[in-house]
Amino acid sequence: MKAHIITIGDEILIGQIINSNAAWIGEKLSEININVGSTSVVGDDVKQIIQEFQRTYDSNDIVIVTGGLGPTHDDVTRKCVVDFFKTDLIIDENVLDDIKKFFEVRNRKLTKTNEDQALIPEIATPIRNSRGTAPGFWIEKENKVFVVMPGVPYEMKGMMESFVLPKLQEKNQNKKIIVRKNLLTTGIPESVLYDKLGNIEELMEGNKLAFLPNQFGVRMRLNIEGNSIEEANNKLDEIEQKIRSLVGRYIYGKDNDQLEEVIAKLMIDRGFKLAVAESCTGGLISSRITNVSGSSQFFERGVITYSNAAKVELLHVKEDTIQKYGAVSLEVCRQMAEGVKAISGIDIGLAVTGILGPTGATPTKPVGLVYIGLCDEKICTAKEFHFGDNRLLNKDRASQAALEMLRRHLLGIDYDD
Amino acid sequence: MKAHIITIGDEILIGQIINSNAAWIGEKLSEININVGSTSVVGDDVKQIIQEFQRTYDSNDIVIVTGGLGPTHDDVTRKCVVDFFKTDLIIDENVLDDIKKFFEVRNRKLTKTNEDQALIPEIATPIRNSRGTAPGFWIEKENKVFVVMPGVPYEMKGMMESFVLPKLQEKNQNKKIIVRKNLLTTGIPESVLYDKLGNIEELMEGNKLAFLPNQFGVRMRLNIEGNSIEEANNKLDEIEQKIRSLVGRYIYGKDNDQLEEVIAKLMIDRGFKLAVAESCTGGLISSRITNVSGSSQFFERGVITYSNAAKVELLHVKEDTIQKYGAVSLEVCRQMAEGVKAISGIDIGLAVTGILGPTGATPTKPVGLVYIGLCDEKICTAKEFHFGDNRLLNKDRASQAALEMLRRHLLGIDYDD
Numbered sequence: 001m002k003a004h005i006i007t008i009g010d011e012i013l014i015g016q017i018i019n020s021n022a023a024w025i026g027e028k029l030s031e032i033n034i035n036v037g038s039t040s041v042v043g044d045d046v047k048q049i050i051q052e053f054q055r056t057y058d059s060n061d062i063v064i065v066t067g068g069l070g071p072t073h074d075d076v077t078r079k080c081v082v083d084f085f086k087t088d089l090i091i092d093e094n095v096l097d098d099i100k101k102f103f104e105v106r107n108r109k110l111t112k113t114n115e116d117q118a119l120i121p122e123i124a125t126p127i128r129n130s131r132g133t134a135p136g137f138w139i140e141k142e143n144k145v146f147v148v149m150p151g152v153p154y155e156m157k158g159m160m161e162s163f164v165l166p167k168l169q170e171k172n173q174n175k176k177i178i179v180r181k182n183l184l185t186t187g188i189p190e191s192v193l194y195d196k197l198g199n200i201e202e203l204m205e206g207n208k209l210a211f212l213p214n215q216f217g218v219r220m221r222l223n224i225e226g227n228s229i230e231e232a233n234n235k236l237d238e239i240e241q242k243i244r245s246l247v248g249r250y251i252y253g254k255d256n257d258q259l260e261e262v263i264a265k266l267m268i269d270r271g272f273k274l275a276v277a278e279s280c281t282g283g284l285i286s287s288r289i290t291n292v293s294g295s296s297q298f299f300e301r302g303v304i305t306y307s308n309a310a311k312v313e314l315l316h317v318k319e320d321t322i323q324k325y326g327a328v329s330l331e332v333c334r335q336m337a338e339g340v341k342a343i344s345g346i347d348i349g350l351a352v353t354g355i356l357g358p359t360g361a362t363p364t365k366p367v368g369l370v371y372i373g374l375c376d377e378k379i380c381t382a383k384e385f386h387f388g389d390n391r392l393l394n395k396d397r398a399s400q401a402a403l404e405m406l407r408r409h410l411l412g413i414d415y416d417d
Numbered sequence: 418m419k420a421h422i423i424t425i426g427d428e429i430l431i432g433q434i435i436n437s438n439a440a441w442i443g444e445k446l447s448e449i450n451i452n453v454g455s456t457s458v459v460g461d462d463v464k465q466i467i468q469e470f471q472r473t474y475d476s477n478d479i480v481i482v483t484g485g486l487g488p489t490h491d492d493v494t495r496k497c498v499v500d501f502f503k504t505d506l507i508i509d510e511n512v513l514d515d516i517k518k519f520f521e522v523r524n525r526k527l528t529k530t531n532e533d534q535a536l537i538p539e540i541a542t543p544i545r546n547s548r549g550t551a552p553g554f555w556i557e558k559e560n561k562v563f564v565v566m567p568g569v570p571y572e573m574k575g576m577m578e579s580f581v582l583p584k585l586q587e588k589n590q591n592k593k594i595i596v597r598k599n600l601l602t603t604g605i606p607e608s609v610l611y612d613k614l615g616n617i618e619e620l621m622e623g624n625k626l627a628f629l630p631n632q633f634g635v636r637m638r639l640n641i642e643g644n645s646i647e648e649a650n651n652k653l654d655e656i657e658q659k660i661r662s663l664v665g666r667y668i669y670g671k672d673n674d675q676l677e678e679v680i681a682k683l684m685i686d687r688g689f690k691l692a693v694a695e696s697c698t699g700g701l702i703s704s705r706i707t708n709v710s711g712s713s714q715f716f717e718r719g720v721i722t723y724s725n726a727a728k729v730e731l732l733h734v735k736e737d738t739i740q741k742y743g744a745v746s747l748e749v750c751r752q753m754a755e756g757v758k759a760i761s762g763i764d765i766g767l768a769v770t771g772i773l774g775p776t777g778a779t780p781t782k783p784v785g786l787v788y789i790g791l792c793d794e795k796i797c798t799a800k801e802f803h804f805g806d807n808r809l810l811n812k813d814r815a816s817q818a819a820l821e822m823l824r825r826h827l828l829g830i831d832y833d834d
Contacts (some may be wrong), residue, residue, distance in 0.1 A: 013453045015444030016627075016638070019436050022458070027432030036430045037465065040457040041439070048454065180431070191530050194489050210461070211489045212428055213569065221428065276721075282707025283700030286721045290699025293775055293808055295723075301731070302721035304693075304703045310718035310761070314731070344727070358710055366522075386523050388548065391710055393571060 008067035067151030089119040185250040186217030267298035273346035279353040315339030337373035356394040425484035484568030506536040602667040603634030684715035690763035696770040732756030754790035
C-alpha cells in the first residue's frame with residue numbers, strides 16, 4: 001500500500017515551523033510497513049488544497065492530511081474535503097458531546113464556533129479527539145483511505161495512535177516485510193567507506209544501502225526485504241555481519257545511539273574514570289558526556305583552559321613548551337592530557353587544543369588544525385587532525401574525534417584514519 | 418514569482434530526518450518576497466524524481482531541489498537532471514580544481530568517485546561548493562529557474578547565500594513589501610509577556626505578532642506591511658519602540674542573535690573577564706560562550722566540577738558547607754562562583770549547580786532545582802530556579818538562565834523573574 005502525506009499551512013511554507021508532523025507520520029507508517037512514497041506541503045488556499053487532494057488521491061492508496069481544522073477563518077480544510085468528495089456536513093452527536101465535555105472539564109464556556117466543530121462530512125467516520133476539540137475524518141472510498149487530522153502535533157499523535165494506525169494495520173495484509181537498521185560510523189570519509197565496502201549490489205543482495213554523512217560521521221542505512229519478519233531479520237543479520245567484517249572498526253553504534261552513550265557504557269563497564277581538558281572545544285566534550293544520565297559514575301571533572309595561564313596553572317603545562325611549540329601543538333596537547341589525569345588522580349585524561357576559526361590561523365597553523373591527546377597508566381599519545389573552516393561544525397567534529405579516539409582506545413582499535 | 422521546493426531522500430519520507438532544508442529555504446525565499454506555494458518530498462527513485470521535476474516545473478517559475486548529489490550509488494539526482502533536460506554531462510575544470518583543493522587542504526587522497534563530481538549537466542551553470550565536494554546546478558530555460566543543490570544543510574546554505582539568493586533577488590522585481598523582525602526574550606513566561614503587552618491589536622496597528630516559545634525563551638515575531646521598504650521599516654521602528662517601552666528589559670536580542678553573542682559584546686565592550694564553574698550543566702555554558710568567535714578576549718577559563726572532590730580541590734569550596742547543605746545548595750553555589758573568580762584572578766565568576774534529572778532527586782531537592790551564582794568585585798549572589806524534568810532541556814534552560822543573569826547584571830537590570 002502506497003501512502004502520501006499532505007501537510008497544510010502557510011507557516012510551514014515560509015519556514016516558521018518545521019514539518020515535524022510529516023516526519024512523525026512517515027516514521028509510524030514505515031513501522032507498520034506502509035510505504036510513504038512522497039509528501040507535500042500546501043498553503044491555506046482552497047483551490048490549491050483541492051488540486052492537491054485530487055493529484056495525490058489519484059496515485060496513492062492512502063492519503064493522510066494534517067492541518068487547517070481549527071475554528072478560525074484561515075482553517076479551510078473541512079470545506080475542501082466537502083467540496084472534493086461532493087458531500088455535506090452533518091452534526092455528529094458523539095463529537096458534540098466530546099466537545100461539550102472538553103469545555104466542561106476546563107471550566108470554559110462553549111461558543112457557537114466550537115459547537116460547529118461537530119459538523120462532519122457525511123461520507124466520513126469521525127476520529128474523536130481526546131486532546132482537543134477538532135475531530136478528524138476517516139474516509140474510505142473506491143478501496144482508498146483518506147484521513148484528515150488537526151495539525152497540532154499532540155492531538156494528531158493521539159488520533160494516529162488510538163485510531164488511524166490500528167485501522168491501517170488491519171487493512172494492510174502485508175506480503176513483503178521491510179526491516180531497517182542504521183550503522184553509525186565516524187573517523188572515515190564517505191568515499192573511503194564506500195570503497196572499502198566493494199561491490200555494494202552484491203553485498204546487499206538487491207537490498208538498499210544509503211550513506212548519510214554529517215559532521216559527526218557517516219550513517220549507513222540498511223533496508224532489508226523479506227517475506228516474513230524472521231526472514232528479513234535473518235537476512236539483515238547476515239548482511240550486517242558482512243559489513244562489519246569489512247568496516248566494523250569504524251562503526252560505533254546503531255540507529256539513534258550517541259557516541260557519548262557508547263563511551264559511557266564502555267567506561268562504566270570497565271570501572272574507569274575520566275577527566276577532560278579542553279581548549280578550542282570550550283566545554284563541548286564535557287557537555288556531551290554529561291548529557292548522558294549517569295555520567296557522574298565515570299566523569300570526574302573537566303577544565304576549559306582557554307588562556308595559557310589556565311593551561312599552566314590548572315594543568316601544569318610547561319611554560320617553555322608553550323613558548324617553543326605554541327599552545328596549539330602536539331606537545332602541549334600531550335601535556336594537557338597528562339596534566340588533567342594527574343590533577344584528578346583518575347584513569348584516563350583526554351585533551352583537545354586547536355584552531356577552529358574563523359580567526360586565529362598562523363602561517364604554519366591553518367584554521368581546522370586540531371590536536372587530540374589521551375593518557376592512561378600505560379600510554380600518553382596525541383594525534384593531529386584537519387577539519388574545515390566553520391567554527392561550530394569544527395567544534396562538533398573535534399568533539400566527535402576526541403570521543404572516537406577514546407572509544408577506539410578502550411576497544412584496542414588503532415586510530416589510523 | 419512562484420516557487421516550489423523539492424527535497425529528495427528516503428530518510429525524510431520515513432522520518433529519520435526532519436525536512437529542515439525546505440523550512441530554511443522557504444524562510445529565505447519569503448524574506449526576498451518570493452512566494453513558496455508548495456513543497457514536496459520524494460524518495461531516491463529516478464522515475465519518481467523525474468515525474469516530480471515535470472509536474473513542478475510546469476506550474477512554477479522557480480523550482481529548487483536539494484539532495485541526492487553525493488558520490489555514492491544512491492545519489493541519483495544528477496542523472497535525473499540530465500534525463501529531464503535531455504542534456505549531457507561535461508567536466509567543469511573550475512569545479513574539478515575546487516574538489517582537488519578541497520582534498521589537498523585536508524590531506525586526503527582524491528578518488529575517481531570524487532573526481533566524477535566535477536561532471537556537470539551541459540545546460541547548467543555550476544554552483545561552486547566551498548564547503549564540500551558536490552557542486553550545485555543553476556539552470557535557466559523558458560524563463561524558468563531550476564536549481565539543484567546538495568542536501569547537506571551547511572553546503573546548501575553556503576550556495577544559497579553566496580549564489581542562489583542574490584541571483585533570484587536580481588530577477589524578482591516586487592511590489593508589496595513585508596518586513597519581519599524577531600525580538601528575543603528570556604526569563605519571562607509567555608503568558609506574563611502577553612499580559613504586559615496589553616491590547617495587541619492596537620499595539621500592532623493591524624500587523625501580525627506571533628509568540629514562539631521554546632526552552633531558551635519566547636520569541637516575538639513581527640510582520641509589518643508597507644508600500645515601500647521605507648514605509649514598512651518606519652512602521653516597524655515605531656511599533657518596536659512601543660514594545661520595548663513595555664517589555665524591553667526581557668529582550669536580549671533580535672532575529673538570530675544568540676544570548677552568548679550578546680554577552681560577548683557586553684563583556685568585550687566593558688573590558689571584563691569571565692570564568693565559569695559548572696556542575697550540572699557539565700560544560701554547556703562554557704561551550705556556548707566559546708561558540709562565539711573572539712570569546713578568548715573575555716573568557717579566561719572554565720571548570721566542570723562534577724565530583725565533590727573537584728569542587729573542593731579546584732574551587733576551594735569548604736567541605737563542611739557541602740556536608741551541611743549538600744552540593745546542590747545556595748551556599749555551595751555562591752562558594753563556587755567566588756572560588757572560580759579567585760583562582761582565575763579575573764572580574765566575574767559565574768557558577769551553576771543543580772539536579773537536572775531524571776535521577777538524583779532527594780525528598781527536599783526535586784529534579785529541576787538549580788542554583789546560579791555570580792560574583793564580581795562588589796557583590797556575590799546566588800538565585801534558586803525550578804525547571805522541568807527533561808535532562809537535556811534543563812541543561813539548555815539552566816545555561817540560558819545563567820547567561821541571562823550575567824546579562825542583566827552587566828546592564829544593571831534586576832533579575833526579578
